[in-house]
Amino acid sequence: MLIFFLDRFYQSLYALKDNLRRTLLSIIGIAIGIAAVMAVGAISKGGNYLIFSELETFGLNSLWVSRDRADKDPNRMVREGTGISNNDYLALTADCCSAVHRISAIVYGTRGKRNIIQANNRYSNAQLQGVDFSLTTIANDVIVQGRAFRSRDISKRRTVAIIGPTVAKDLFGEASPLGREFRINNRKYTVIGLLEDKSRDFLASIGSAGGQDANNRILIPFTTFQQMLGNKKINYLQAEAVTQVQAAEAAEQIIAILKRHNGRNFTYKSETMASYIATTERILDGVAMIGIIAASVSLLVGGMGIMNIMSTSVLERTREIGLRKAIGARKRDILLQFLLEAVVISTAGGLIGLTLGTAASIVLSELTGFPLAPSFVVIVIALVVSVAVGIISGYLPARRAANLPPVDALRYE
Amino acid sequence: MIHLTGIYKSYRVGERDLPILRNIDLKVSAGEFIAIMGPSGSGKTTLLNVIGCLDSVDAGSYTLAGETIEHATDDELARIRNRHIGFVFQLFNLIPRISALRNVELPMIYSGVSPVERQQLALQALQRMAIDDRADHAPNQLSGGQQQRVAIARALVNNPELLVADEPTGSLDSATGSEIMNLFSQLNQAGMTIIMVTHEEEIAAYAGRIIRLKDGEIAADDKRC
Ligand SMILES: Nc1ncnc2c1ncn2[C@@H]1O[C@H](COP(=O)(O)OP(=O)(O)OP(=O)(O)O)[C@@H](O)[C@H]1O
Ligand SMILES: [Mg+2]
Numbered sequence: 001m002l003i004f005f006l007d008r009f010y011q012s013l014y015a016l017k018d019n020l021r022r023t024l025l026s027i028i029g030i031a032i033g034i035a036a037v038m039a040v041g042a043i044s045k046g047g048n049y050l051i052f053s054e055l056e057t058f059g060l061n062s063l064w065v066s067r068d069r070a071d072k073d074p075n076r077m078v079r080e081g082t083g084i085s086n087n088d089y090l091a092l093t094a095d096c097c098s099a100v101h102r103i104s105a106i107v108y109g110t111r112g113k114r115n116i117i118q119a120n121n122r123y124s125n126a127q128l129q130g131v132d133f134s135l136t137t138i139a140n141d142v143i144v145q146g147r148a149f150r151s152r153d154i155s156k157r158r159t160v161a162i163i164g165p166t167v168a169k170d171l172f173g174e175a176s177p178l179g180r181e182f183r184i185n186n187r188k189y190t191v192i193g194l195l196e197d198k199s200r201d202f203l204a205s206i207g208s209a210g211g212q213d214a215n216n217r218i219l220i221p222f223t224t225f226q227q228m229l230g231n232k233k234i235n236y237l238q239a240e241a242v243t244q245v246q247a248a249e250a251a252e253q254i255i256a257i258l259k260r261h262n263g264r265n266f267t268y269k270s271e272t273m274a275s276y277i278a279t280t281e282r283i284l285d286g287v288a289m290i291g292i293i294a295a296s297v298s299l300l301v302g303g304m305g306i307m308n309i310m311s312t313s314v315l316e317r318t319r320e321i322g323l324r325k326a327i328g329a330r331k332r333d334i335l336l337q338f339l340l341e342a343v344v345i346s347t348a349g350g351l352i353g354l355t356l357g358t359a360a361s362i363v364l365s366e367l368t369g370f371p372l373a374p375s376f377v378v379i380v381i382a383l384v385v386s387v388a389v390g391i392i393s394g395y396l397p398a399r400r401a402a403n404l405p406p407v408d409a410l411r412y413e
Numbered sequence: 414m415i416h417l418t419g420i421y422k423s424y425r426v427g428e429r430d431l432p433i434l435r436n437i438d439l440k441v442s443a444g445e446f447i448a449i450m451g452p453s454g455s456g457k458t459t460l461l462n463v464i465g466c467l468d469s470v471d472a473g474s475y476t477l478a479g480e481t482i483e484h485a486t487d488d489e490l491a492r493i494r495n496r497h498i499g500f501v502f503q504l505f506n507l508i509p510r511i512s513a514l515r516n517v518e519l520p521m522i523y524s525g526v527s528p529v530e531r532q533q534l535a536l537q538a539l540q541r542m543a544i545d546d547r548a549d550h551a552p553n554q555l556s557g558g559q560q561q562r563v564a565i566a567r568a569l570v571n572n573p574e575l576l577v578a579d580e581p582t583g584s585l586d587s588a589t590g591s592e593i594m595n596l597f598s599q600l601n602q603a604g605m606t607i608i609m610v611t612h613e614e615e616i617a618a619y620a621g622r623i624i625r626l627k628d629g630e631i632a633a634d635d636k637r638c
Contacts, residue, residue, distance in 0.1 A: 323506040326467055327567070328495025328523035330488045407468045410502070 022309050023345055029302025030349025030389060031356060034382045036295035038357025040288045041378035042364055047284035049370040051277055057198045057214055058273055059140045059240060061101070063247045065254045066236035068269035083266035084234040086226075088258055092237070093132075097253035099246040103239040104132035107222040109229050111185050117218065119171040119182035126167045126218045128184065130225025136162065136195075138240040146178045146193035149221060153192075157223045162193035166216040185228060189220065199369075247272035299385070302349060303393035306342050310397035314338065321401050322409025335402040342394020343387055350386025354379060414574065414606060415441035415464060420473035422459060422629075433459050434629045437473065441608065443574065446601040448617035449610045451626035457610040458579055460626065464608055465498055465577040466490045478574060495523050499568030501578035505560040507552040513539065513563045514548040520571045538566035542596065558589035565596060576600065578609040582616050594619040 052060075067083035089105050107130030117124040133149035135141070143162065153160050161182075168177040168191075177191045198214035226232055241250040251270035258268050314321070321334060329337075358374055365372040374382075420437035423430040433456045441447060449457050462468035463475065466482055475482040478497055485493065494500075507516045517535035526534065539545040542562040552560055561581060568576055581597075582590030590613075598619055601607050611617050625633040 319504075319506060320508050323500075323502075323508070324519065324523075325491065326465070326494060326500045326506075327520040328491050328571075330491040330523070333523060405468075407462050410467070410506070 022305075022312075026302050026305030026309055026345055027349040027352065029298050029305050030346050030386055031302075031353035033295045033297075033299035033302055033389075034350045034353025034386055035357040035360065036291055036298060037382055037385060038354065038361065038374055038378055040291035040295065041374055041381075042357075042361040042372045043287050043291060044284060045375070046364070046368060046370050046372050047280065049372075051280055053370075054199065055273065055277060055280065056140060058276075059138050060273055060277065061241045061244050061247060062138060063239050063241060063251045063270055063272040063274075064236055065239070065251055065258070065268055065270045068267045070269075081266075082233045082235050083262055083268065084237060084258065085261075086232045086234065088261050089234055089237075091257055091261065092254060096257055097250060099241055099250035099253055101240045101242045101250075102134040102138050103237055103254070104135035104138055105222045105234040106131055106135070106236050106238055107225040107229070107233070108235050109225075111228055111230075115185055117167075117171075117182065117184050119180065122171050122173075124167050124170040124182075124216075124218070126164065126170070126216045127212065128218050128220065128225070130222030131219050132222060134240075135219065135238060136193075138238055141198075142196035143193040144196045145176065146191070148193060149219075154221045154223050157227055158221060159187060159189045159224060160192045160220070161189045162195060162219040163191055164195045164213075164215040164217045165197050166213065167218055168194055184218075184220070187228065195219075241272075241274075244274050244277070247274040299389055302346070303389045306345050306390065306393040307397060309345065310338060310342050310394050311400075313341070314397045314401040317401075318404065318409050318412040321404050322406050322412065325404070325406035326410065331402040334404075335398045338398035338401050339391060339394045342398065343390035346386045346390030346393070347383070350383055350389075353386070354382050357382070414443040414478055415439065415608075416474075416476045417464070418474050420460075420463065420470050420475065422463065422468075422470045432629055434463070434470070436630055439624070439631070441606065443606050444601070444604055445622055446597070446607045446620045447609070447622045447624060448620035449608065449624050449626060450612070450614075450617055451632070455626040456629040457626055459629075461577055461579050461608065461610050464575075465500060466494050491523070495520060496571060497573050497575060499565075499571070499573040499576045501561070501564055501568050501576065501581045503580040503583040505552070505557075505564045505584070507560055507563060507567075509552050512549050512551060513544070513555065516552070516563055517567045517570050520567060524571055534570055535566070538570040539563070541569070542566045556589075557585050558592060561585065561589075561593055562596070565593075569600075574606055576605055576607045576609075578607065580610055580612065582611065582613070587615070590616060 067081075084105075092100075092103055108128065115128050117126060117128070131149070133151050133154055136143060136148045146162070149160070149162065152158070163171075163177060171177065171182050172180055177194055180191050181188050182191070183189070195215070195217070222234065237254060239250060239254060241247040248270075251272060255268045255270060258266070324334060324337075354374075361372045361374055417437050417439040420434050421432070422434040423432045425431070437460065449460060451457050459468065463470055464477075466477065466485075470483065473483070477493065480493060482490070482493070507513075508519070514532065514535050517538050518531045521531045521534060536545055536548060539548055542565055544559055544562040544566065547555055547559060547563075552563070555563065576597075578597075582593055585593065594616060597607055597609070601621075607620075609616075609620065617623050621637055623633075623635045624631055625635075
């Protein structure tokens with residue numbers, strides 16, 4: 001069976017030598033189509049990496065709730081404040097909301113013009129955040145050295161800190177920062193944990209990531225931070241929904257409680273990671289759709305080219321078809337011969353497209369840092385598509401050839 | 414070996430049925446060498462195509478080597494042509510892009526002979542036609558006579574019982590034509606049944622029996638010897 005097929009395949013190569021120039025055009029069409037198919041594959045793969053390696057650094061189930069300062073309701077008294085108090089937070093942490101898995105208060109701000117962070121005359125320009133013990137879990141922060149906050153660190157307002165790798169380098173150089181001391185606004189803090197290096201290179205390169213450098217953060221208990229600032233304000237809340245789809249519901253539940261407590265004075269807004277992910281996926285889908293359209297158009301053009309070549313070929317070789325039938329070719333032999341020729345053209349195009357697409361994916365991998373080399377599945381799809389284009393576009397001409405009556409074909413001038 | 418009875422064939426031209434073959438009764442025994450002659454348009458090629466199982470008829474019956482042809486399917490006809498009949502044409506009908514050897518291999522592709530064996534048998538057939546030194550030549554690198562020898566090698570390579578030839582010398586000069594006819598005579602002496610269409614009396618003279626067609630009917634059937 002294999003021998004038989006290779007044999008027929010070999011025969012079909014002869015025919016293609018003849019129409020080389022026309023054949024090449026169709027090959028290019030198919031090649032572009034297949035390369036586009038692979039580009040779509042690389043883009044969706046890249047998108048997945050973006051979502052699951054960089055967006056994940058914010059926590060895929062994360063949501064944020066804060067006072068809506070854009071509120072311009074003239075009937076409402078303008079109030080100062082963040083709209084979230086320690087009392088509100090107490091209610092929120094008391095297992096309030098079915099869709100909320102974890103929640104953390106976030107406090108930021110400065111005492112004086114800016115917070116001065118230093119250790120032995122080495123300074124850091126890190127962003128300072130007061131958080132609850134749950135934050136590192138919510139935000140997918142991995143602590144590579146030391147430990148996370150415990151509830152006692154928060155309740156006892158301990159002067160302990162978890163720092164990012166950039167901070168560690170700025171303050172302590174290459175030495176391990178664990179157990180070392182540094183000062184924030186002249187108060188001594190002890191490093192109890194070191195955060196894992198979080199790559200947001202791609203987001204940073206497209207100007208996103210909220211202007212935050214995840215590696216240049218210092219986390220301290222929000223209670224300690226409030227003490228330093230001399231107030232009991234919580235700037236915003238970061239929470240983790242039970243599941244990604246419940247993120248919006250979780251935000252609503254939190255806002256409902258905040259409204260019950262402060263509804264006369266403040267309004268609130270929320271953002272969810274899920275909506276960012278949805279936006280990203282929508283953009284990726286759009287790009288993929290354009291790619292699929294481009295791929296379909298070039299495959300169509302390539303397919304029509306093949307149909308054209310094969311039709312001409314059938315016409316030019318009418319006598320050959322008659323002769324082959326006279327000496328014993330059955331309908332299916334002729335059909336197979338011309339189908340194989342069409343498939344050889346389309347598969348040649350497919351292989352070239354595969355090569356180009358792979359090369360492009362590798363270049364793209366280098367540029368973005370995502371591993372975008374085509375997967376086995378994409379390669380199989382590309383090959384199946386190119387063979388299918390050959391069969392579909394070769395079928396009508398091949399059937400015409402197979403159905404030619406031998407006498408008519410032999411009489412053809 | 415061949416038995417045609419009451420063959421009728423017509424083509425529809427506009428409103429009317431134009432009869433091409435009428436009342437054809439013909440018996441051919443194994444080993445005969447027959448020439449079909451007649452004016453242009455008298456139906457010679459059509460009759461030869463019917464005998465060669467390339468064309469269908471409207472009425473009548475046909476048996477070839479014990480097989481009933483008129484009820485055979487397309488695939489069965491293809492098999493019969495492949496195994497039992499060799500074809501030689503006026504314009505040789507070699508496939509231009511492939512070598513002489515590969516042209517001779519063609520019938521064996523359709524009878525499922527393995528590539529290696531195919532090449533050996535094709536070379537032997539070319540040897541018998543004394544043209545094996547041109548095995549690697551493309552048809553356009555061969556003279557008309559050489560091309561016809563390759564075509565005959567192709568017709569014989571599957572060892573058919575019947576050789577069917579439509580004006581095999583029609584495109585050749587008379588010297589080359591005689592060469593081809595000598596080959597035919599040799600084949601016939603070796604037992605091959607040959608049916609050939611020709612316009613030339615000198616060519617027909619090689620045959621042992623001459624059938625003359627006129628307006629689709631057998632006008633004369635001269636058996637010499
Ligand atoms: N497909 C067809 N449709 C209509 N008429 C046809 C067709 N094929 C052949 N004929 C007619 O059948 C008749 C016999 O044709 P055929 O080719 O058998 O003649 P021939 O004796 O071989 O002639 P020649 O000596 O010129 O080759 C001719 O009149 C021809 O025009
Ligand atoms: Mg004729």
